[in-house]
Amino acid sequence: MKTKDEFPAINDRKPDGIKPDGTPYRIMVVDDSMFVAKQITQILTSEGYNVVAQAADGLQAVEKYKELYPNIDLVTMDITMPNMDGLTALQKIIEFDKNAKVVMISALGKQDLVKQCLLAGAKNYIVKPLDRKKVLERILYVLNK
């Protein structure tokens, strides 16, 4: 009979959300929908990420980013939101911190909008409906770049 040592321990994989130094990546989730904010937060926390802030519109997002900086590693940003849309908020965050890692998450997948966001400094663009795998892969990719 094989001993336990001969099997690879499947639970030894380090969760995506943990940095090489052992601390979690710090994320801000920006979305005006309570459902979407909850969905993204659940996906991220299940992989060990630390969701340090949520914002329900672009204005709040920019303010919170400035408050948290430099203790923030990545922002997920919705586009269609009241008060200030996500593209404008992205531009303001990049103005403040040109190395900011912002990933757009929107149900809109229009080519020119995606292009506009990437030109404005977004590091990736995820089109909804969201699935766990897609979100985790893109975010890890951006963090490792």
Next chain:
Amino acid sequence: MRVEYINPFVESAFNVMKEVLQTNVRRGELYLKSTSMPVMGVAAIVGLAGDVEGRVLFDMEKNTALAIASVMNGEELTAMDDLVKATITELANMITAQAVTKLHELGFRFDLTPPAIFTGDNMEISNHEVEALIVPMETPYGKVEINVAIRERG
């Protein structure tokens, strides 16, 4: 109303609902409704503005809304609370956005407004000067009617 506007809504409603509900969805026969019409109890609405103007209404019974929101959240939700409303609104938003993306590829230029949701009994919606086309979608959780009213600006 031109049929080019409708197909992208039918397609995206079918695709998005199938994906988020992880179940089979069946499309019923399209039909036209004019003037005022009753709505079923929960109605999410998304406005369209640009080359064309109009709105898309997602209409369903309260029990259907609760069942759909429960599946999308992975937990049983039994009251029409803020989370249920946000979930149904997001479903409407995803379907409309995917349709707008397709229409954009076909050369139509317009945007959508953040969605709103109405709940209540004996509600009715009136549309002057524009006919609404209804796309009924049958799900195991009940029927969702997608009610599209679009007209060209002019």
